[in-house]
Amino acid sequence: xxNPSEHMGGIVNAGDLPDKxxxxxxxxxxxxxxxxxxxxxxxxxxxxxxxxxxxWTVPPALNWLIFSANWAxxxxxxxxxxxxxxxPFITARWEQFLYGFYPAPERWRVDIILIVLxxxxxxxxxxxxxxxxxxxxxxxxxxxxxxxxxxYGGMFGLPVVETSRWGGFMLTLVIALSGIVAxxxxxxVLALGRRSTMPVMRMVCTIFIEFWRGIPLVAVLFMxxxxxxxxxxxxxxxxxxxxxxxxxxxxxxxxxxxxVRGGLQAIPKGQYEGAMALGLPYWKMMRLIVLPQALKIxxxxxxxxxxxxxxxxxxxxIIGLLDLLGIVQSAINDPNWSIKSVPYTGYxxxxxxxxxxxxxxxxYSRYIEAKLHTGHKR
Amino acid sequence: xxNFKSIATAAAIAGSLAATGVASADETLDAVKGNGSIQCGxxxxxxxxxxxxxxxxxxxxxxxxxxxxxxxxxxxPEAVKFTxxxxxxxxxxxxxxxxxxxARNTTWTMSRDSDxxxxxxxxxxxxxxxxxxxxLGVASATELSGAAVCTNTGTTTELxxxxxxxxxxxxxxxxAFEKADEVVAAYDAGRCDVYTTDRSGLAAQxxxxxxxxxxxxxxxxxSKEPLGPLVRHGDAQWGDIARWTLNCMINAExxxxxxxxxxxxxxxxxxGIQRLLGVDGDLGSKIGLDNGFCAxxxxxxxxxxxxxNRNVGPDTPLQLDRGLNxxxxxxxxxxxxxxx
Numbered sequence: 001x002x003n004p005s006e007h008m009g010g011i012v013n014a015g016d017l018p019d020k021x022x023x024x025x026x027x028x029x030x031x032x033x034x035x036x037x038x039x040x041x042x043x044x045x046x047x048x049x050x051x052x053x054x055x056w057t058v059p060p061a062l063n064w065l066i067f068s069a070n071w072a073x074x075x076x077x078x079x080x081x082x083x084x085x086x087x088p089f090i091t092a093r094w095e096q097f098l099y100g101f102y103p104a105p106e107r108w109r110v111d112i113i114l115i116v117l118x119x120x121x122x123x124x125x126x127x128x129x130x131x132x133x134x135x136x137x138x139x140x141x142x143x144x145x146x147x148x149x150x151x152y153g154g155m156f157g158l159p160v161v162e163t164s165r166w167g168g169f170m171l172t173l174v175i176a177l178s179g180i181v182a183x184x185x186x187x188x189v190l191a192l193g194r195r196s197t198m199p200v201m202r203m204v205c206t207i208f209i210e211f212w213r214g215i216p217l218v219a220v221l222f223m224x225x226x227x228x229x230x231x232x233x234x235x236x237x238x239x240x241x242x243x244x245x246x247x248x249x250x251x252x253x254x255x256x257x258x259x260v261r262g263g264l265q266a267i268p269k270g271q272y273e274g275a276m277a278l279g280l281p282y283w284k285m286m287r288l289i290v291l292p293q294a295l296k297i298x299x300x301x302x303x304x305x306x307x308x309x310x311x312x313x314x315x316x317x318i319i320g321l322l323d324l325l326g327i328v329q330s331a332i333n334d335p336n337w338s339i340k341s342v343p344y345t346g347y348x349x350x351x352x353x354x355x356x357x358x359x360x361x362x363x364y365s366r367y368i369e370a371k372l373h374t375g376h377k378r
Numbered sequence: 379x380x381n382f383k384s385i386a387t388a389a390a391i392a393g394s395l396a397a398t399g400v401a402s403a404d405e406t407l408d409a410v411k412g413n414g415s416i417q418c419g420x421x422x423x424x425x426x427x428x429x430x431x432x433x434x435x436x437x438x439x440x441x442x443x444x445x446x447x448x449x450x451x452x453x454x455p456e457a458v459k460f461t462x463x464x465x466x467x468x469x470x471x472x473x474x475x476x477x478x479x480x481a482r483n484t485t486w487t488m489s490r491d492s493d494x495x496x497x498x499x500x501x502x503x504x505x506x507x508x509x510x511x512x513x514l515g516v517a518s519a520t521e522l523s524g525a526a527v528c529t530n531t532g533t534t535t536e537l538x539x540x541x542x543x544x545x546x547x548x549x550x551x552x553x554a555f556e557k558a559d560e561v562v563a564a565y566d567a568g569r570c571d572v573y574t575t576d577r578s579g580l581a582a583q584x585x586x587x588x589x590x591x592x593x594x595x596x597x598x599x600x601s602k603e604p605l606g607p608l609v610r611h612g613d614a615q616w617g618d619i620a621r622w623t624l625n626c627m628i629n630a631e632x633x634x635x636x637x638x639x640x641x642x643x644x645x646x647x648x649x650g651i652q653r654l655l656g657v658d659g660d661l662g663s664k665i666g667l668d669n670g671f672c673a674x675x676x677x678x679x680x681x682x683x684x685x686x687n688r689n690v691g692p693d694t695p696l697q698l699d700r701g702l703n704x705x706x707x708x709x710x711x712x713x714x715x716x717x718x
Contacts, residue, residue, distance in 0.1 A: 092432050093432060095434075096433075096434045101430070164460075222467065225467070225471075226467055226470040226471055227474070229474045318464055318467065320422070320462045320463045320464070322422070326462070327430075329422065330429055332423065333429045333582075334423075334425065334430070335425040335426055335585070335695040335696050336431070336432075336695060338582060338585040339586065340566070340586045342586075343559050343586075
């Protein structure tokens with residue numbers, strides 16, 4: 001590297017000049033806005049409209065939700081300021097919204113299950129967790145059984161808590177999770193059955209799927225809760241929650257079966273033939289070759305069904321089970337909280353809880369998809 | 379043929395099972411005692427009638443009736459399980475045996491009494507009324523000609539309004555909504571001049587208005603809505619238990635027996651009070667209960683006035699005067715058959 005001053009006839013720079021900043025029209029916030037917001041007259045118009053919409057809706061919404069909302073002081077404070085959200089209503093009742101009518105001295109049982117569930121899900125979400133397979137197995141088989149024993153009681157000196165006292169978010173989780181855990185394996189079996197070459201098997205599965213898919217969930221729940229007991233002898237009684245959970249699980253498994261069948265049909269015939277050529281028997285072929293590919297394809301569909309199922313649990317309101325939405329609706333009717341802002345606050349709270357749960361499921365499915373997206377990467 | 383036979387047998391078995399389900403209805407009391415609690419169907423939340431409070435306990439007039447039945451049967455007002463029911467499923471739940479008694483602000487009508495169950499009395503006399511802003515300057519419903527009326531769709535309230543305005547020869551326009559919250563919001567926003575529903579409902583919804591004091595309920599009542607509990611057909615004893623639970627609470631008020639003085643009243647010389655509280659006579663055992671069943675009810679839940687004042691009375695947010703629900707001796711229509 002020579003010194004520029006050594007040259008004759010002026011200064012010549014031997015090295016590279018430092019880069020000049022890019023023209024303002026190609027970089028920076030102004031350029032970004034030009035590219036993305038104002039690239040054509042139509043886009044400009046739409047951007048301005050959207051901006052107006054945001055200015056028009058977001059500040060009042062934030063104001064209602066946060067800035068002028070009532071945060072403390074109970075019902076009287078809310079009655080004095082009805083123009084904004086009434087959060088004391090939620091804080092006064094959050095235990096009811098979470099546990100329903102579960103007796104207060106026994107609530108630690110619910111807490112334990114919620115904590116184990118949360119820890120389990122977090123551990124399973126990270127790939128590097130040691131013994132991940134074993135944790136998954138524990139969460140899928142013994143955990144639901146232990147949860148049920150813990151929640152219902154009647155064993156190991158735990159007092160019985162009848163299912164009629166279950167409610168709130170806990171009930172939503174019980175119904176949704178049992179539906180989710182039961183519907184995936186059942187749906188896979190039904191999908192395989194429907195594509196089976198055995199005519200009786202195929203017919204039974206098809207009828208099952210088409211029956212449950214063809215009736216509304218409300219009708220299923222209604223039949224399960226009020227019609228079913230009419231057909232039973234008087235001294236035989238099934239728990240109402242159990243009936244509802246079975247109804248929800250069958251209903252979801254029919255949808256799941258069709259989602260999985262879509263995946264099975266997307267697998268080229270060569271895969272089946274290759275597996276058979278290797279001498280794999282039917283179940284090994286399905287387990288090792290076909291299902292891993294098929295399920296990978298339909299992850300969005302599966303999660304879609306899960307999210308739908310999660311939100312459909314609110315329909316149990318119709319048969320008198322007070323899930324999260326139901327318990328908030330009945331709380332709104334407490335005359336002590338009969339204030340204009342309380343119903344809106346309650347519904348916003350329910351929407352928020354459901355959105356968080358569903359969005360978490362959606363994000364997790366995106367992550368799994370990205371991780372398994374090995375064969376068809378574009 | 380063999381197949382047909384087995385199907386026929388199965389059908390016969392199913393039929394006989396259904397038949398036993400109905401026949402065993404006269405043993406509701408035994409079944410309830412076996413379960414250790416009464417299954418009571420209530421609403422999913424109606425202010426003052428049945429709603430959970432902050433601690434998760436059910437409260438309300440209908441809830442108190444169920445607790446009173448539990449006190450009558452078990453001596454324990456907590457021996458009752460509440461099943462919240464929507465208006466649609468309430469009668470099916472009763473006939474299917476899912477619940478033992480339905481106390482869900484249900485209007486006693488002839489068709490319901492014959493189709494779904496046996497009404498055992500009236501625990502609240504309601505009726506449809508009108509609410510108007512005071513600024514409208516109206517003192518009576520007869521001055522409402524040309525008004526825009528807010529109400530719920532597809533209910534009897536809509537039909538009652540139509541009948542009333544036609545009978546009075548007045549014009550009106552209906553502004554109808556699906557849910558009560560929407561009706562209140564529309565009325566509050568000034569989209570109509572009048573809000574009509576049951577008067578107990580008007581009182582509850584009024585507190586949700588921006589300025590409750592600027593509105594008034596007009597004196598006219600345009601429909602009869604006697605709300606009462608009901609039980610399944612075919613079990614006379616269980617029906618009697620429900621009926622005399624209600625009558626006990628009303629008679630206790632009439633005789634001045636309350637939860638505070640019930641122990642002292644047991645020493646009363648009045649033969650009526652002695653019979654009411656089971657000190658004398660065997661009234662309780664005639665319906666399969668303890669003779670002191672009424673004393674248990676009053677001690678645990680209170681008399682009718684206590685229940686009324688606790689749940690919907692002037693000191694509650696609903697602020698409902700006794701009105702029709704006062705005793706017959708105080709100008710109301712509450713008139714319980716004597717217990718003797």
